[in-house]
Amino acid sequence: MRTxxxxxxxxxxxxxxxxxxxxxxxxxxxxxxxxxxxxxEVAGTGLCxxxxxxxxxxxxxxxxxxxxxxxxxxxxxxxxxxxxxxTISVEGMHEVELTLTVCDREGDLFSVRGPNGAVxxxxxxxxxxxxxxxxxxxxxxxxxxxxxxxxxxxxxxxLQTGRMGLPDTGRRLCSDxxxxxxxxxxxxxxxxxxxxxxxxxxxxx
Numbered sequence: 001m002r003t004x005x006x007x008x009x010x011x012x013x014x015x016x017x018x019x020x021x022x023x024x025x026x027x028x029x030x031x032x033x034x035x036x037x038x039x040x041e042v043a044g045t046g047l048c049x050x051x052x053x054x055x056x057x058x059x060x061x062x063x064x065x066x067x068x069x070x071x072x073x074x075x076x077x078x079x080x081x082x083x084x085x086x087t088i089s090v091e092g093m094h095e096v097e098l099t100l101t102v103c104d105r106e107g108d109l110f111s112v113r114g115p116n117g118a119v120x121x122x123x124x125x126x127x128x129x130x131x132x133x134x135x136x137x138x139x140x141x142x143x144x145x146x147x148x149x150x151x152x153x154x155x156x157x158x159l160q161t162g163r164m165g166l167p168d169t170g171r172r173l174c175s176d177x178x179x180x181x182x183x184x185x186x187x188x189x190x191x192x193x194x195x196x197x198x199x200x201x202x203x204x205x
Contacts (some may be wrong), residue, residue, distance in 0.1 A: 002120055002182065004089070010100075012178070014080055016174070018177075021043050022148035031057070033061075033146055036117060036197065038075060038183045040194060045046045048163070048172055051112050052163065053158070054095065054160060054163060054165035055095070055165055055167055056099055056170065057159040057202070058098075058185075058200055059202070060200040060202060061093070061201050061202055062078065062199075062200075062201040062204045063198070063199065063200050063201070064076070064078065064198075064199050065118065065196055065197065065198050065199070066079060066081060066086065066189070066197040066199070067139070067189045067196050068189050068190065068193075068195065068196055068197065068198060069191055069194075069195065071083055071084075071190075072147060073086075075088075075199060077089070077195060078199075078201070080170055080197075084188060084189055084190065084191050085186075085187065085188055085189075086186075086187040086189065087130050087184050087185070087186060087187070088184065088185040088199070089183075089184050090181050090182065090183070090184070090185060090201070091182065091184070092203065093181050093201045093202065093203055094160065094183055094199075094202055094203050094204040095134050095159065095160045095181060095183065095202040096111075096158075096159050096199065096200070096201055096202070097156060097157070097158045097159075097199070097200040097202070098156065098157045098158075098159070098197060098198070098199060099154055099155070099159070099197070099198040099200075100154065100155050100156075100194060100196075100197055101152055101153070101154050101194065101195040101196050101197075101198075102122070102146060102152065102153050102154075102155065102194060102195075103151075103152040103153075103194070103195050104190070104192060105125055105146055105148075105191035105193070106193065107123070107190065107193065108121070108122075108123050108188065108190060109122040109123065109124070109189070109190050109193045109194060110122045110187075110190065110194060110197070111172035111187065111189075112185050112186070112187050113177055113179070113185065113186040114132075114179035114180050114182075114183070114184075114185055114186075115134040115180070115182065115183035116177065116179070116180060117132045117133055118130060118132040118177055118178050118179045119181075120157065120159075120164065120178075121190075122145070122146070122155075124146075125143065125144060125145060125146040125147075125148065126141055126143045126144075126145060126146075127140075127141065127142040127145035127166075128140065128141050129141075129164065129173055129178070131177035131178060132177040132178075134177060135175060135176075135177035137175065137177065140173055142166075142169065142171075145168075145169065152195055154189060155168050159178075159181055160181055161176065161180040161181045162174060162175065162180070163178070164178055164179070169175045174186060
């Protein structure tokens, strides 16, 4: 009997747009897929189970902002901000929603590194998601995460341990080795490119 990862590998080989919801075993890429997954090949068995809700409420256990140009924050002890670098404590939370207001698409705009070494980064128009080293996984890149052109633009990232939701593109990434909602995140942000970062912390309740 095939395991779920083996079944996923088979489905990925057979279909460019798979309904497979299970991702990232060793030597498999981190793959973006629709948030609502068609078919029931392995539905309900993995981290990408479409029944698991992400970012479904505007209610936050805590909420605050980082004003990138001024280098100031309303986040109190949750965020230690030092110029273009920050440490964000996510301990005790279930989900963190980040809303970035980007007004310039040049260079390194924003990055989050988890305690496991996994990274989420925004460089120019590209979103780059890199799993922790032990996953031995190829990264996921969306080269058009930000639209071309002038003007400010908002993009939202929703993180849970094992999952990352991209509501602006209708995708979800799933892996045991993504940036977890635990410990502290190391953050770098462009004070020139970003207008601000809104943070919504949600607990398991």
